[in-house]
Amino acid sequence: MSAKKDHLKHALIPEHTKLSDKEKEALMKKYNITLKELPKISINDPAISHLDPKEREIIKIVRKSPTAGKTIFYRGVINE
Amino acid sequence: MEEIRPTYKKIHSITFGVMSPKFIKEMASAKIVTPELYDKEGYPVVGGLMDVRLGVIDPGLKCKTCGHKLKECPGHFGHIELARPVIHIKFVKEILDLLRSTCRSCGRILVPSDKIKKHVGELEKIGAELGLAERRKRVAEIMVSLKTITKCPHCKESQLKIIIEKPTTYIEDDKRLSPIEIRTRLERIPDDDLEVFGMNPKAVRPEWMVLTVLGIPPVTMRPSITLESGERSEDDLTHKLGDIVRINQRLFENINAGAPEIIIEDLWDLLQYHVTTFFDNEVAQLPPARHRSGEPLKTITARIKSKEGRIRHNLAGKRTNFSARTVISPDPKLNINEVGVPQVIAMKLTVPERLTEWNMKYLKEFIQRGAETYPGANYILRPDGKRKKITDETKEQLLEELQPGFIVERHLMNGDIALFNRQPSLHRMSMMCHRVRVLPGLTFRLNPAVCAPYNADFDGDEMNLHIPQTEEARAEAEILMEVQTQLISPRYGLSIIGCNQDAISGNYLLTRFMDIPREQAIDLLASVGITEFKKLPHKKIVSGKEVFSVIIPDNFDFDGVSRSVPSDNPDHTVKIRNGQLLSGVMDKSNLGEGSGLLLRNIHKQYGRDEMVEILGRIYRLGIEVLLKYGFTAKFADADLSEASTVQINKVIEEAYVDVNNMIKEYKEGNLELLPGRSMKETLELRILERLNKARNEAGKIIADNADQRSDTMTMVRSGARGNLINLAQMGACVGQQALRGERINKGFNRRTISAFKKDDLGPEAHGFIKSGFNKGLRPHEMFFMAMTGRDSLMDTALRTPKSGYLYRRLANALQDIKVEYDYTVRDAAGKIVQFAYGEDSMDVSKSEGGKINVKQIINSVMEK
Numbered sequence: 001m002s003a004k005k006d007h008l009k010h011a012l013i014p015e016h017t018k019l020s021d022k023e024k025e026a027l028m029k030k031y032n033i034t035l036k037e038l039p040k041i042s043i044n045d046p047a048i049s050h051l052d053p054k055e056r057e058i059i060k061i062v063r064k065s066p067t068a069g070k071t072i073f074y075r076g077v078i079n080e
Numbered sequence: 081m082e083e084i085r086p087t088y089k090k091i092h093s094i095t096f097g098v099m100s101p102k103f104i105k106e107m108a109s110a111k112i113v114t115p116e117l118y119d120k121e122g123y124p125v126v127g128g129l130m131d132v133r134l135g136v137i138d139p140g141l142k143c144k145t146c147g148h149k150l151k152e153c154p155g156h157f158g159h160i161e162l163a164r165p166v167i168h169i170k171f172v173k174e175i176l177d178l179l180r181s182t183c184r185s186c187g188r189i190l191v192p193s194d195k196i197k198k199h200v201g202e203l204e205k206i207g208a209e210l211g212l213a214e215r216r217k218r219v220a221e222i223m224v225s226l227k228t229i230t231k232c233p234h235c236k237e238s239q240l241k242i243i244i245e246k247p248t249t250y251i252e253d254d255k256r257l258s259p260i261e262i263r264t265r266l267e268r269i270p271d272d273d274l275e276v277f278g279m280n281p282k283a284v285r286p287e288w289m290v291l292t293v294l295g296i297p298p299v300t301m302r303p304s305i306t307l308e309s310g311e312r313s314e315d316d317l318t319h320k321l322g323d324i325v326r327i328n329q330r331l332f333e334n335i336n337a338g339a340p341e342i343i344i345e346d347l348w349d350l351l352q353y354h355v356t357t358f359f360d361n362e363v364a365q366l367p368p369a370r371h372r373s374g375e376p377l378k379t380i381t382a383r384i385k386s387k388e389g390r391i392r393h394n395l396a397g398k399r400t401n402f403s404a405r406t407v408i409s410p411d412p413k414l415n416i417n418e419v420g421v422p423q424v425i426a427m428k429l430t431v432p433e434r435l436t437e438w439n440m441k442y443l444k445e446f447i448q449r450g451a452e453t454y455p456g457a458n459y460i461l462r463p464d465g466k467r468k469k470i471t472d473e474t475k476e477q478l479l480e481e482l483q484p485g486f487i488v489e490r491h492l493m494n495g496d497i498a499l500f501n502r503q504p505s506l507h508r509m510s511m512m513c514h515r516v517r518v519l520p521g522l523t524f525r526l527n528p529a530v531c532a533p534y535n536a537d538f539d540g541d542e543m544n545l546h547i548p549q550t551e552e553a554r555a556e557a558e559i560l561m562e563v564q565t566q567l568i569s570p571r572y573g574l575s576i577i578g579c580n581q582d583a584i585s586g587n588y589l590l591t592r593f594m595d596i597p598r599e600q601a602i603d604l605l606a607s608v609g610i611t612e613f614k615k616l617p618h619k620k621i622v623s624g625k626e627v628f629s630v631i632i633p634d635n636f637d638f639d640g641v642s643r644s645v646p647s648d649n650p651d652h653t654v655k656i657r658n659g660q661l662l663s664g665v666m667d668k669s670n671l672g673e674g675s676g677l678l679l680r681n682i683h684k685q686y687g688r689d690e691m692v693e694i695l696g697r698i699y700r701l702g703i704e705v706l707l708k709y710g711f712t713a714k715f716a717d718a719d720l721s722e723a724s725t726v727q728i729n730k731v732i733e734e735a736y737v738d739v740n741n742m743i744k745e746y747k748e749g750n751l752e753l754l755p756g757r758s759m760k761e762t763l764e765l766r767i768l769e770r771l772n773k774a775r776n777e778a779g780k781i782i783a784d785n786a787d788q789r790s791d792t793m794t795m796v797r798s799g800a801r802g803n804l805i806n807l808a809q810m811g812a813c814v815g816q817q818a819l820r821g822e823r824i825n826k827g828f829n830r831r832t833i834s835a836f837k838k839d840d841l842g843p844e845a846h847g848f849i850k851s852g853f854n855k856g857l858r859p860h861e862m863f864f865m866a867m868t869g870r871d872s873l874m875d876t877a878l879r880t881p882k883s884g885y886l887y888r889r890l891a892n893a894l895q896d897i898k899v900e901y902d903y904t905v906r907d908a909a910g911k912i913v914q915f916a917y918g919e920d921s922m923d924v925s926k927s928e929g930g931k932i933n934v935k936q937i938i939n940s941v942m943e944k
């Protein structure tokens with residue numbers, strides 16, 4: 001993993017955080033989904049390199065949105 | 081009557097596979113052995129390609145296999161035994177992959193035994209988690225990795241390189257593999273190994289890809305046509321099958337006679353060719369099989385693929401009855417939700433009405449009038465399903481047998497429901513439901529206000545009309561698709577239907593300048609359809625604003641701006657209180673399509689039906705004003721006064737001087753560079769900038785000096801049509817012609833046109849047009865204009881089909897994505913695309929220009 005995390009400070013990279021197991025459960029229940037229905041993110045994605053991601057974890061992304069101001073997105077980590 | 085209950089069964093799964101020779105033989109009801117079709121008497125030969133066991137295509141005959149008659153018998157397959165196996169052209173690639181990935185001697189996959197299990201497990205997992213597409217991708221990856229293995233991990237046999245000589249020849253180490261060899265190799269691959277290739281051995285055994293038995297399609301899918309002369313003309317497929325059977329028989333004979341190997345090989349190749357072209361006559365390396373006329377045969381692949389194929393033409397592209405198409409023309413007297421239908425069309429299109437005791441008399445009158453007099457009827461449907469045409473001869477008899485339960489197909493009448501559509505249907509507003517209005521003439525008539533959603537004009541556009549035939553369809557069209565329901569665009573939350581052209585000019589003149597006698601005002605309003613005039617003040621002279629106020633609802637309040645009025649004028653702000661237009665002018669920013677909140681608020685406050693009513697009145701009012709008081713855009717409107725001509729010439733002269741100075745600086749090398757630009761680029765940019773400035777200044781002079789009350793200026797100012805640049809180009813100067821955002825730089829060696837000196841960098845040598853259209857262009861200017869004209873023509877001609885295809889792909893990709901009840905956006909598989917629709921879960925069509933007016937909501941709540 002790269003020592004420098006400068007790219008994370010870039011204005012175009014939104015905030016990525018990992019969901020805890022409990023939060024993960026709650027999310028899956030809320031939308032009535034399994035990991036299969038969730039959008040994906042590569043385990044090697046530079047934007048989450050600092051989170052030490054594992055397969056099947058869920059990443060929460062908080063983005064700026066031109067319509068809503070702020071929007072929350074979730075992605076399941078995949079390895080390939 | 082006994083009720084017939086249909087049986088419903090749920091499909092559990094579908095397996096796709098390759099037909100095995102055994103399956104083909106079991107499926108076949110006849111073995112075909114002779115290429116002859118008919119005997120001397122014209123009867124089909126038994127064992128020929130038109131064998132009666134393959135189905136019937138002649139009326140009156142019964143099928144030898146199923147005993148049904150024409151149209152009832154679905155047709156039955158036959159088969160032929162091929163003398164030698166041939167490759168199936170559609171599996172060439174799969175066969176190559178299999179040959180390369182398996183051992184040439186033992187037939188095992190080139191993967192060590194212990195790893196096979198691992199691969200299979202991995203594929204199962206990918207299939208379950210990510211779907212079949214991903215699984216196939218992985219299979220392809222495995223195959224690629226096996227290509228380079230040179231030694232079989234099972235029997236240690238060294239592997240040779242197999243290449244393919246298109247279309248159907250496999251070569252291993254310079255030696256040709258015959259289909260027989262290929263087939264034996266494929267046979268050796270064990271079932272267990274096939275799973276790694278993603279094949280289900282029950283459905284696909286690889287050796288089935290090499291044909292030993294060929295299925296013969298039933299005659300019902302290749303019917304022959306009897307010409308007027310009594311001659312029979314056979315289908316392309318029958319011709320092709322004839323070739324196959326003939327060569328096959330020759331091959332059999334030669335083999336049995338022990339003919340030399342070369343002859344057999346040649347015939348074998350020929351058989352391969354015929355079987356290949358039978359499946360696909362457009363294989364790249366093969367000359368297509370042709371008719372005697374030289375036209376290529378249409379074989380199986382051609383029937384299925386491409387735009388004219390079964391899928392896009394017959395399955396995806398349906399044709400409809402009860403529809404009409406003709407040229408459109410405008411009619412502002414129609415309501416916005418009406419469509420004018422020519423009487424001739426109204427007499428062809430019908431609406432089915434079920435006969436009951438109560439409407440018997442009413443419907444009988446239609447039948448009485450028959451098909452030839454206008455509101456009549458064309459057909460009667462009896463409960464037994466028989467369809468009877470109404471003619472003068474049958475009329476009497478039909479009237480007698482008429483009883484409840486019959487259906488009468490009567491002519492289209494005023495108020496009937498119709499769907500109206502213009503291609504390309506890019507929008508849901510491209511197909512809306514209108515009320516029929518039967519009119520004389522031969523064109524569809526529509527209110528010009530609905531041109532915007534259809535993107536229609538009247539330069540020869542044609543549109544389609546469909547008449548829904550069931551109660552359900554009519555209800556659905558009315559509730560979901562009627563013009564009223566489509567007023568607010570789901571794209572930006574404003575009204576897409578508004579006033580245009582004359583309707584804007586008229587309302588602008590009325591609300592800005594006019595004061596008219598009360599009688600005239602009543603005249604105007606009456607022609608719009610108003611009968612109640614108590615809102616009009618009892619004065620001798622009423623203002624245009626007061627006239628306009630009559631057609632807006634009494635309790636309507638609104639605040640807005642008129643862009644046509646400068647901000648220092650009190651008329652700049654639109655103020656409506658209690659349905660009175662107190663200040664402000666109606667122009668494009670208030671009445672136009674997709675602009676301003678005036679129409680949006682009317683919609684919100686009074687609902688769609690009322691809005692259509694009001695909009696129709698506003699529209700007609702505008703037009704009536706112009707009709708009564710006259711409106712002419714004349715040539716002289718673009719004329720310039722002496723003084724402004726001098727002024728404009730001065731502006732252009734100054735620009736020329738500036739440009740020449742820049743060129744001088746450039747030649748001396750003193751030009752100040754723009755960041756990141758070379759000297760030449762800097763010069764070009766600055767010249768362009770300076771000349772555009774000159775053109776704008778000229779435009780401004782015109783705008784200031786032109787007669788503000790001229791009708792051309794009225795159109796420009798109200799936003800109805802035209803802009804200042806158009807005016808400047810006519811009156812003063814056309815301006816710089818640009819190709820790809822630069823001045824014109826092409827042409828001859830070191831110059832654009834031979835009228836100039838070489839290396840002339842001046843404005844006129846590079847496409848600046850000093851003259852205006854009013855005066856006329858000079859010769860070199862005309863050529864520059866023609867250059868940009870041709871360029872933009874080409875551009876549109878090339879861009880339209882490209883963007884059309886782009887849109888088609890986009891629409892197909894997005895077609896089953898929808899917003900679920902929890903506001904997530906999901907595809908057909910339930911995968912989430914967005915967690916909240918549009919990230920803010922807002923229905924744009926319920927917003928005002930994409931926003932929600934919170935203030936207004938608070939106010940309305942506080943009032944209560």
